[in-house]
Amino acid sequence: MKKIKIANCDLDASEISLGCMRIAEMTKQDIATLIHTALDEGINFFDHADVYGGGQSEARFSEALDMTPRVRETMILQTKCGIRKGAFDFSKAHILEAVEGSLQRLRTDYLDVLLLHRPDALVEPEEVAEAFTTLHDSGKVKYFGVSNQNPMQIELLTKFVKQPIIFNQLQLSITNTGMIDAGINVNMENDPSINRDGSILDYCRLKDITIQPWSPFQFGFFEGVFLDNDQFPILNQKIDALAATYGVTNSAIAIAWLLRHPAHMQPILGTTNPGRVRDSSKASGIWLTREEWYEIYLAAGNKLP
Numbered sequence: 001m002k003k004i005k006i007a008n009c010d011l012d013a014s015e016i017s018l019g020c021m022r023i024a025e026m027t028k029q030d031i032a033t034l035i036h037t038a039l040d041e042g043i044n045f046f047d048h049a050d051v052y053g054g055g056q057s058e059a060r061f062s063e064a065l066d067m068t069p070r071v072r073e074t075m076i077l078q079t080k081c082g083i084r085k086g087a088f089d090f091s092k093a094h095i096l097e098a099v100e101g102s103l104q105r106l107r108t109d110y111l112d113v114l115l116l117h118r119p120d121a122l123v124e125p126e127e128v129a130e131a132f133t134t135l136h137d138s139g140k141v142k143y144f145g146v147s148n149q150n151p152m153q154i155e156l157l158t159k160f161v162k163q164p165i166i167f168n169q170l171q172l173s174i175t176n177t178g179m180i181d182a183g184i185n186v187n188m189e190n191d192p193s194i195n196r197d198g199s200i201l202d203y204c205r206l207k208d209i210t211i212q213p214w215s216p217f218q219f220g221f222f223e224g225v226f227l228d229n230d231q232f233p234i235l236n237q238k239i240d241a242l243a244a245t246y247g248v249t250n251s252a253i254a255i256a257w258l259l260r261h262p263a264h265m266q267p268i269l270g271t272t273n274p275g276r277v278r279d280s281s282k283a284s285g286i287w288l289t290r291e292e293w294y295e296i297y298l299a300a301g302n303k304l305p
């Protein structure tokens, strides 16, 4: 597993990470097997959120590992805050309280990374700045980032926040390419030309913010997996052909497609299946050609102007 250079920090992170959104209902043994499989594959970066499984994902993760300081040091832990029942909340009080809860559930005294989960319409960036400084200065959080934010929202935050924003976690997969489509279709009057997120892809590259694509195997908003799905026959044909060429599974090709983008993204796997973790990890050794990357993009139903 290759490591990824993440700007403005000293994290020695794997270029593929494992998301823990779906682990809450698993047995302790199955969670342990999943995490150890990831570690054995060289995945040392784990993504959480205080709301996953109502807090249970974080708690069951540390329980499954029998978390100790020594185990903790073998991994990079990221979590998110800012989602409450019926509201988003980036207030200082909520951020500080949420981090305390995550630290307790993960059985650790520090987070490597804290992300703001979904934009709060009532955000007061001065408060976020105070919360981040308190957390940073106390050693409870090393680095900060955002999730699902557009360029102007990040600009607003960074006017006040002193620490660098190192990540933006965004929905991106072969079948969710709005941020790529808008760049390809500039100056067109078709639907893909609609710039829905303020050129977030180019903005993140400009500002050295690493994009973490979430739901790399899903189409729509959690509608299902596009791999081996009859709704995407041409795409699967293309992916399967490339999988045969590279001697890997279709999961690896789906992740390799994200890794091939020169923005140097860090995809987050959501599988709970150790076999799929192993399969997907093979993506780290694949560098698709420019032609192959575009062939997949077109096989997903996209057109070039």
Ligand SMILES: NC(=O)c1ccc[n+]([C@@H]2O[C@H](COP(=O)([O-])OP(=O)(O)OC[C@H]3O[C@@H](n4cnc5c(N)ncnc54)[C@H](OP(=O)(O)O)[C@@H]3O)[C@@H](O)[C@H]2O)c1
Pocket: 018, 019, 020, 021, 022, 047, 048, 117, 147, 148, 169, 170, 213, 214, 215, 216, 217, 218, 225, 227, 228, 251, 268, 269, 270, 271, 272, 273, 276
């Ligand atoms: N920032 C945000 O707003 C946000 C939102 C959503 C997610 N996330 C993060 O992103 C991570 C990944 O999201 P996700 O779980 O939706 O991603 P995903 O990897 O696209 O989807 C995983 C799901 O697809 C299933 N799956 C079925 N067939 C598969 C195949 N052939 N290959 C791979 N998976 C297959 C998995 O089942 P099995 O478990 O049986 O393999 C699992 O239920 C989450 O864990 C979370 O950390 C962030």
